[in-house]
Amino acid sequence: MAARGYTRERVAMSLVRPSRQGGRGRDPAHALYDHACDLLVAAQGLRTMAGADRTAPAVAATFGCLEAALEAQADAVAALSRQAADLVATADGEADPAAVRIAAQCEDVVRLLRLAQSGAGGIRERVGPALAELGAMR
Numbered sequence: 001m002a003a004r005g006y007t008r009e010r011v012a013m014s015l016v017r018p019s020r021q022g023g024r025g026r027d028p029a030h031a032l033y034d035h036a037c038d039l040l041v042a043a044q045g046l047r048t049m050a051g052a053d054r055t056a057p058a059v060a061a062t063f064g065c066l067e068a069a070l071e072a073q074a075d076a077v078a079a080l081s082r083q084a085a086d087l088v089a090t091a092d093g094e095a096d097p098a099a100v101r102i103a104a105q106c107e108d109v110v111r112l113l114r115l116a117q118s119g120a121g122g123i124r125e126r127v128g129p130a131l132a133e134l135g136a137m138r
Contacts, residue, residue, distance in 0.1 A: 063124035070117035081106035
């Protein structure tokens with residue numbers, strides 16, 4: 001089941017754009033969006049495979065990847081925060097209430113991603129030894 005109307009097919013179709021084929025001189029806005037779409041597709045694949053049989057040996061490593069991915073996402077949100085706030089800022093440079101709210105919301109997202117990153121790391125640290133012990137028993 002797709003979240004919020006995003007299906008794998010719909011996202012895959014959105015990825016087939018001329019900007020995807022570019023190399024040098026590629027529009028950074030398209031590249032940013034392409035990477036966001038890639039993230040969505042990867043998350044959907046993780047969701048699908050997380051419930052599959054015989055994936056237990058990859059649990060600790062997967063949580064390690066999630067930990068690193070959450071860190072990268074937090075860094076990306078922090079970098080996007082200024083640009084998002086600038087989009088609604090006033091032309092005269094005054095502190096716009098909407099820009100202030102956007103900055104605060106971005107800070108909340110970064111904080112929650114860092115919390116999730118820490119949680120994924122904790123799970124990885126606890127599951128890894130249990131997985132190693134289980135492998136030793138086989």
